[in-house]
Amino acid sequence: MLIGSSPAATHPKNNGGGNASPNQTVITEFILLGFGNLHELRMPTFVIFLVVYIVTLMGNIMITAVVLTDHSLHTPMYFFLGNLSFLEIWYTTSVVPKMLKTLLTAHEAISFSACLLQFYIFGSLAVTECFLLAAMSYDRYVAICQPLHYGNLMNFRVCVQLAIGSWVGGFISLFVTMPMVSVLPFCASNKIDHFFCDLAPVVKLACGDTRLVRILSFFIASLVSFSPFLLTILSYCKIISTILKIPSAKSKQKAFSTCSSHLIVVTVFYGTLMVVYGVPTTTWYPNLSKVFSVLYIVGTPMVNPIIYSLRNKDVQNALRKLLTRNPALACE
Numbered sequence: 001m002l003i004g005s006s007p008a009a010t011h012p013k014n015n016g017g018g019n020a021s022p023n024q025t026v027i028t029e030f031i032l033l034g035f036g037n038l039h040e041l042r043m044p045t046f047v048i049f050l051v052v053y054i055v056t057l058m059g060n061i062m063i064t065a066v067v068l069t070d071h072s073l074h075t076p077m078y079f080f081l082g083n084l085s086f087l088e089i090w091y092t093t094s095v096v097p098k099m100l101k102t103l104l105t106a107h108e109a110i111s112f113s114a115c116l117l118q119f120y121i122f123g124s125l126a127v128t129e130c131f132l133l134a135a136m137s138y139d140r141y142v143a144i145c146q147p148l149h150y151g152n153l154m155n156f157r158v159c160v161q162l163a164i165g166s167w168v169g170g171f172i173s174l175f176v177t178m179p180m181v182s183v184l185p186f187c188a189s190n191k192i193d194h195f196f197c198d199l200a201p202v203v204k205l206a207c208g209d210t211r212l213v214r215i216l217s218f219f220i221a222s223l224v225s226f227s228p229f230l231l232t233i234l235s236y237c238k239i240i241s242t243i244l245k246i247p248s249a250k251s252k253q254k255a256f257s258t259c260s261s262h263l264i265v266v267t268v269f270y271g272t273l274m275v276v277y278g279v280p281t282t283t284w285y286p287n288l289s290k291v292f293s294v295l296y297i298v299g300t301p302m303v304n305p306i307i308y309s310l311r312n313k314d315v316q317n318a319l320r321k322l323l324t325r326n327p328a329l330a331c332e
């Protein structure tokens, strides 16, 4: 049972064509079923997601812009925050526009290659986010636990290297999974019971032996998400134990305030990720896993800018400066 078996091995049991020629059994297009039969809830759901998407885009574009333009935010912590917001613009955009269209049609076609591309971009960005969150917690660890060496350890070169490493690492993390999925034989059904091309619902449709793909992709996904997760947890253990040892309550609070926003963001991101992939909801309520996917695809990217602009004084000041700057003055 090899994965790349000959076309003759893919049985012409497709429900669409009726023609038994092997060429026509090859599926070139998938159908996204979205959320299924929402009936009269379809329009309200569409409007909610549209509003959430617009808010997410605006929030993240604003954070990215403010980090790039405001000199008071040119520190490692905000550089990484800018990278994170920049990433989340593309993270939601890789899924939500097509999802909105699927909500309207409830039967949205997506070509095989577009489907793979969507999974590749979305998956790579998710891994990059894990790496960036780990880099950010390492930055907080150095700032709080090794304050005397901060300038030395987190210099500009190190920051750029960590940022580039996160992006490159994220985008090569699927180099083993992608070719394996792209040669899977699809023959029976092309209906994806999801609102985007995630790995599991796509592999579920393959008619060859998918054990190797599933095991390998699970192994790689665990490795690239668990190691940054562990690094993040370790950094925060050190940070919290250091903060607890600070005698004065005021300095304690000040130290904690520099990492609390990031800690919330990390908790939201990994919390939703764990609920989606850790809890076997699919066997109980198939639709529940879609609802949880919505949380981390649509929810997390919206939460980040909100938390930073509500809780962080530096970001607030920079945003105020950006927003009150009179655009008319620039034209004179």
Ligand SMILES: *[C@@H]1O[C@H](CO)[C@@H](O)[C@H](O)[C@H]1NC(C)=O
Residues within 6 Å of the ligand: 064, 067, 068, 079, 080, 081, 082, 083, 086, 159, 160, 161, 163
């Ligand atoms: C991402 O991080 C790098 C290195 O810290 C920085 O040079 C770059 O400006 C950041 N990009 C954004 C969009 O914030």
